[in-house]
Amino acid sequence: MTGTGRSGSARSGNARSGGALSTAAGRRCAALVLGVLLVFALVPVYWMVSSAFKTNAEIAALAPTLYPHHPTLEQFRAVLAGGALLRSLGYSAVIAGLTTIVVVVLGSCAAFAVSHLTFRGSKGFLIGILFTQLLPQSAVLVPVYLLWNSLGLTGTGAGLGLVYLALYLPVAVWMLTGFFRGIPLDLTEAGRIDGASNVRILWSIVLPIARPALAATAIYTALTCWSEFLLALVLLTSNTTTVTVQLAGLIGRHDTNLGQLMAAATIATVPPVVAFFALQRYFVAGLTIGTVKG
Known part of the structure; x- marks a missing residue:
């Protein structure tokens, strides 16, 4: 009876640990998916904002820049004029x-x-x-x-x-x-x-x-x-x-x-x-x- 009880407790503990691991893995997977979706959603917004502070020459450059090397407000002044x-x-x-x-x-x-x-x-x-x-x-x-x-x-x-x-x-x-x-x-x-x-x-x-x-x-x-x-x-x-x-x-x-x-x-x-x-x-x-x- 004692051996049976111990084996039952071990199986119960393994089941709980397995459930906890599956829950943790599910959360990590959900976090990864949400992170990828967040990147896809925010990258265009970041590119829009960063391009607004770039010069026309930097925007038209063949090698794109991740951030404005020479930040300027000229684009904002131009669109607000009038x-x-x-x-x-x-x-x-x-x-x-x-x-x-x-x-x-x-x-x-x-x-x-x-x-x-x-x-x-x-x-x-x-x-x-x-x-x-x-x-x-x-x-x-x-x-x-x-x-x-x-x-x-x-x-x-x-x-x-x-x-x-x-x-x-x-x-x-x-x-x-x-x-x-x-x-x-x-x-x-x-x-x-x-x-x-x-x-x-x-x-x-x-x-x-x-x-x-x-x-x-x-x-x-x-x-x-x-x-x-x-x-x-x-x-x-x-x-x-x-x-x-x-x-x-x-x-x-x-x-x-x-x-x-x-x-x-x-x-x-x-x-x-x-x-x-x-x-x-x-x-x-x-x-x-x-x-x-x-």
């Missing part, structure tokens, strides 16, 4: 900001109605929203342009913002509905028992709890609006361009000043990166809501 880039940055910020506010407000109301209210056709409403995302932007680009042109909305930020609203509001409703369904119904029912209206319940109970979800939705909407190119190119004019269209304008047909292009791209990258890091904790918390249930 103020066209700054105007496009401000235009993009206004359109993205206003669109994000409207999307979050309307998306919160719709998601609350679907998740915490009972009405006929709620499931069909979500399915209909899902089907709106099946068509690519290129398929609706020409009809939208013709309609907006007839309404006099082409070349205006309001026209582009309305298109963004129609495109990104369904995604926001889907995201917020999943978050709102994780809020216990007992909280909203308690508010109704106390005589609170649906608007008061949404404002005082649901939204404070769902702040991480709102931040995640806002970050997604703002970044998507900021980086959108095709609709802005078609619906806006040369006097009212977003930053992505302005960057595309720096690419010439026969020649492109890569230094100025990299400098402009670096400047255009700063606002979304700063906004993301400022709201990073809310974004991560919003993504993890509902993954662990107590």
